[in-house]
Amino acid sequence: MPLPRQEVDASTPKYLRDKYAIVGVGETTYTRGSDKTTRALGTWAVRNAVLDAGLKATDIDGMLDYSGGDSTSATFISGDLGMRLNFYMDVVGGGSSTEALVGIAIGVIEAGLCKTVAIFRAMNGFSQVRIGGTGARSAAPLVGDMLHNRAYGWQSAGQNFAPTFMRHMYDYGTTPEQVAHVKMFHSRHASNNPKAYYKKRFTVEDVINSRFICKPLHLLDCCVETDNATAIIVTTAERAKDCKQHPVLIRGVVGRCNKPRLDMHYQHGPISTVAGHYAKEILWPNSGVGPEDIDITGSYDAFTFTTMLQLEDYGFCKKGEGGQYVSSGAIGLGGRRPNNTSGGHLCEGYTHGMNMVIENVRQLRHDVDDSCPVGPDGKKQHTYDYSEGGCRQVRNVEVSANLGWANPSTGSAMVMRRG
């Protein structure tokens, strides 16, 4: 009997390519120990995004945010900034939420519910709810479905995803050294990002020689835990023309697309295949482009392996060749298709995906906030010298893809282009 399967109807009238834009991005500092509530952090980031867009707080009439019970509702953030919202929703979710919420924002604007949506994620992932799962989360009573995983000491994200990572090595011969290149390249990128929490450059050997957390993950295969808030502003391409920044247009989105049975227990295989295998069948047709058209990627790096697996399953290389792809130099600055030029979750800070979208928006504006000198027009004069402490702007970048990850079975993605 065939599995229940839904064919995707991406027929022409549904395309909203280039009809919506991200007009503002903002964030707090990336810290460990913010000494602020998530309410204060969220307010700060949303305000920065509004200012970045050249808007007033009262221009925002829609708000979306996501959390796992570790943040502050849009009601407080919008109220604190004096907004009157026509639409808001607080969504449960972590990684993969950003791109999915952009899709929702487009939908609610298209449906006439509101005009301009701010999306934020505010979290004290180090000083309050540890995103690695230690602290209060590790001591909570186990009930229901948790009896089939957490009761076995199978709880944190790394522990949960590890069977997929291990099986990929078994199925395709992927090596620890190949995957460690992800950390090496992202750390080089972070060294050119003044706001990155970790700016130190690491080698492949540094990763392999760092202590084991849970096989196949060494300490340096894992992302950082930080306190921060991030925000983006979505509105129509028409309104974007009146905003301050060069418009960045949204080509297409796929939101929280799943493997069969939302496979949290790995019943459906191959378990070395992730949700991108399914999501790409929506992303590329909706966007009208393919992987070969993409200049930069933002493949979620909760772990080195997640970056590799997604790039592979979205079709940036052949199935099974993700290890070769990430170790080839393609994902580094100066390479064919740099990934996470901010340093991503491995180095810049952990925000459940939004900082990777912010980075690609800035890349597409050709205005990344690196260490290059500022010219008379107030803009960075990019040198394209990617040595330590230098530039991280990618030359002539036109099209980007963000690949958001919740877990092996759930992912979201978005293609953007320079307007």
Add this chain to the structure above:
Amino acid sequence: MTGIQATHLGMPLRIDDLDHENLDYFKHCAAHDFHLQACAACGRLRYPPTTACPWCAALESNWRKVEGKGTVHSYTEVHHAIQPAFRDFTPYMLLLVDLDTQKGQPTPDEALRVAGNLCTPDGKLAPPDIVKRVGIGTRVRMVFSDVAEGLSLPQWTIDQAAQQPEKIWRYPQE
């Protein structure tokens, strides 16, 4: 039936009184008699307990005895425990085991993949010298960790009676 509250390695575990699927599942485990739900309409087995058949969406199911034998499909070996309960047992192993029953059905990459720790035959977490002997391909059999009346956790131990493969796959770095 009332719910169950218990502790395992110091961790609080709870099955709510309305959670009939899990109460039934763990009741069989407590009798050291592994059962899974078999769909009343299409007959397929499923794991872990759920409220409908993932292949035909029928709500009704019957508990069917299933042999606890299989092959390690993937694993992780935890060196840095997150939960305090496991700190004294590192490195401990989490196994995903393909049951022999219904393997490769209804599609080639599907299996009843039953999670559990690598244990000694008496259901205690395996010490490091045994952890080092297990990898993808190892033949294992089910044992149980008794937690409370009506609640035992299914676990895995090396199947000494089975023919083991010539080579198992382990992560290259020990």
